[in-house]
Amino acid sequence: MEFIEVKEGKTILNVPKEFLVKRVFYNPVMELVRDMNVVVTKCWIDYKKLKNKSYLDLLSGTGANGVRIANETNVEKVYLNEISSDAIKLTKKNIESNGLQNKTTLLHRNAKRLYALLDQRFGFVDVDPFGSPIYYIPYIYNFLDGGSLLSTTATDTRTLFGLKEDTALRRYAMKTVPIDFYREYGVRVLATSIILTLSRYSILARPIFGYSKRHFVKVYFEIDVGRSKLNKFLKENISFLNYCTRCLWREYSNEPIGKCGFCGKEAKVSYPIYSGKLFDEKFAEFVIGKKEEFSYLKNSKEIFGIFENVENENISNHYFDVHEFARKYRIDQIPSLENISNKLKENGFVASRTVFSKTAIRTNASFEDFVEALGNPKIKA
Ligand SMILES: C[S@@+](CC[C@H](N)C(=O)[O-])C[C@H]1O[C@@H](n2cnc3c(N)ncnc32)[C@H](O)[C@@H]1O
Ligand SMILES: [Zn+2]
Structure with missing residues (x-):
């Protein structure tokens, strides 16, 4: 196998040449997401004055994300878990070549069985599968604690964007609609499914940052506990979205409307759907204050462009x-x-x-x- 070294952020990663072409285990296009993880993780520790600084990279591939987190942030320990032996070998190499043996633990397990092995809570859990992270959520809730940050990435964008209604119903238990503001809608569909899955275990997952570009949808959640808080959150933020595909009229509501409020024709109803804020303004302000620290990142401009626009994004729940x-x-x-x-x-x-x-x-x-x-x-x- 022929290897090639790539530099992401401050980290040198070894990846087989063929991975760069096939994008299995390591996808160079996802450097944006990994850069974002570095910014959000590093800032979250300081913003929350987090005591638990452990990080679980549930599906770590060749370790591109977990190794970067260990190398470029002040987390104390990164657990990298991966099922493929080939990917594990490379992760080991990447850990060693960056001198991160003391800061990392490598796990070679099925992510859906990990809960039986690890009886601990993490400050951060990252779920970055091929396709949808929803399948892993029932197996990770035990790893989450009040104050933890859950980071999820999805690549089943056609479903999240409302273009595959049958799949969305089966996979997410949601009625979706094809829609003009599909990127934000995709973030909301993913957020809804994770919020409602975790709510079954009395865990409140509050979105603090959501983004979608190319073939991915990304949402970060702040984890909170307390049933009455959770009940209030769901009551206030889980809604119906009424949408007219003829004239593009839209309205979020507590009860389905079904009739277009503009042209009077039948409106489609998407439900349940998270209608609350996608961004935490205070956290965004904190991150913006740290901008200089991250100027070395390839995608710094794009990432800070998002944080700097958060105040605008929060004025509505659609565009x-x-x-x-x-x-x-x-x-x-x-x-x-x-x-x-x-x-x-x-x-x-x-x-x-x-x-x-x-x-x-x-x-x-x-x-x-x-x-x-x-x-x-x-x-x-
Ligand atoms: C999208 S890749 C992860 C990429 C990585 N986060 C990065 O930034 O480079 C998803 C990984 O999940 C692994 N995987 C799939 N099912 C798994 C399971 N049940 N348990 C553990 N790993 C699994 C795959 O082998 C693959 O390497
Ligand atoms: Zn209409």
Whole structure:
């Protein structure tokens, strides 16, 4: 097997040349996610003044994430678990070449059996499978504690984006819809399924940061305990999303509406769906204060771009994709995003771009007010 050394952050990783092509076990495109893990982990320890600084990388592949966490953050111990012997061999090599033997423990187990072996809680648990992390959640709840951070990555994006309704019902126990704001929706679908799975064990998983790009959806959760807190959280944040595929009207509600509040046609209903905040503003502020520390990361600009936009992202729980509106409405020339935002601002609303889409606007304006800012175009069909 021919190896090649790649540098990610401050860490040297050995990966077989063929892995770079096939992207098995090690995927270079996911450096963005690993950079994000480094930033979030390092900051979370300081932000929370975390006592438990142990990290479980449940599905560690060749160790790219776990080894970087051990090397670039102040966690005390990283447990790297992986089922494949080939990947384990490489992880060992990566641990040794970075001199991290004392800071890491290598486990060669089925992640779904690990709970029988490890009777301990972790400050961090990372679940990064091929496909959906939901299958692992029932096997890791015992590893979580109040204050822990759960980091999940999913790559079943077509399902999360509402394009595979049957699969979503089977896999996530959720009714989904194809939608214009699909990247944020994907984050919400994944967040909902994890919140509701953990709630069965009386664990509150509160999203603190969500992102989606290319073929991945990523959500970090702050773990909390206490049943009455959890009940209140679910009551306030688990909703119905009513969506009209004809005119793109949308509304979150406590009861299903089913009829479009704009064109009057039948609306689809997606449920249950998390309608609360995706970002913790105070944590984002804390992270922004540490920006200089992370300037060495390849994806620093993109990651801090997200944190710096958190205040805007939290003004609503959806965004309007202007290109989708142009498809559904008789709009001869799509006004620039700037023009639409200015119009909304003139009318007294907050309007901004969103990190989820380059063709969308996030605003606290109602659907009717947004359509007005588009110049009140007619619906096509
Ligand atoms: C997407 S990769 C992990 C990549 C890694 N987090 C990184 O950043 O490079 C998912 C890994 O999970 C492993 N895996 C799949 N099922 C598993 C199981 N039941 N227990 C442990 N590992 C498993 C696969 O062998 C694969 O290496
Ligand atoms: Zn409608």
